[in-house]
Amino acid sequence: MLSANQLHTLAEQNKGVLQTAQALKLGVAKKxxxxxxxxNEFEQVAHGIYLAPEAWADSLYFLHLRSTQAVFSHETALYFHDLADREPLQYTVTVKTGYNPSKLTADGIKVYSIKSELHAMGLTQMETNFGHMVPCYDMERTICDVLRSRNGMEIQTIQNALRAYVKHKDKNLRQLTHYAKALRVEKILQPYLEVLL
Known part of the structure; x- marks a missing residue:
């Protein structure tokens, strides 16, 4: 049967994950x-998202599939870039202003919003522990985001992130300055850099 073969192949390519919308796009009948x-005893892990019994549940990837415009940011991005010493207690994402985050916040996800013209700045892809690629902000954008949201974060988290960033071999101070200007945190960033550099 053609559709069963297609679905087996699709599940293999996606490390055991199948989406209803993806299958229908391929022309597989809903039934x-x-x-x-x-x-095949797939388990429903979210609306329209199913997981093969032998596959690992990747909550970061499922979150991305549920809300494709959400970009991992702040504490979650710090963790991805090894700028935090522990995994965050809750996932943090950034969405465009106007996006309704109620389903995400109901699931315990911390949601930040930003003007749509700044949403894609510093956007990159990071690999989860289970080998899926998800959208995440780069290190420089993450540092600026953390400074922008400093009132809602632990000062220790911010200081540790800045120390780790300054020591990082892949840091790009020119890019950091560019983002800091665009995100209006230049004056906050400057004293930190003077002390750490």
Whole structure:
């Protein structure tokens, strides 16, 4: 059966994850898709997202699939870039202003919003522990975001992140200054850099 083969291939390519929308786009009939899910004992992990029984549950990747415009930022991005000493207690994402974050916040995700023209600045891809690629801000954008949101974060987290960034071999101070100007945190960043550099 063609659709079953297609779905097996699709699940393999996506490390055991199948999405209803993706399968329908390939031309698989809805009934065939749900029959395949049931027969192969896939588990529903979110609306329209199913996981093979032998696959690892990757909550960061599932979050990305549920909300494709959400970009991992702040504490979660610090963790991705090894600028934090521990995994964050809750995931943090940034969305465009006007996006309704109620479903994300109901699931315990901390959501920041920013003007749409600044949303893609510093956007990169990072690999989760389970090998999926997800959108995340680069180190420089993350440092600026942390400074912008400093009132809602632990001072220790900010200081540790800045110390780790300054020691990082891949740091780009020119890019950091450019982002700091665009995000209006230049005056806050300057004293930190003077002390640390």
């Amino acid at each position: 065939s898709f749900y029959d395949f899910i049931k027969t």
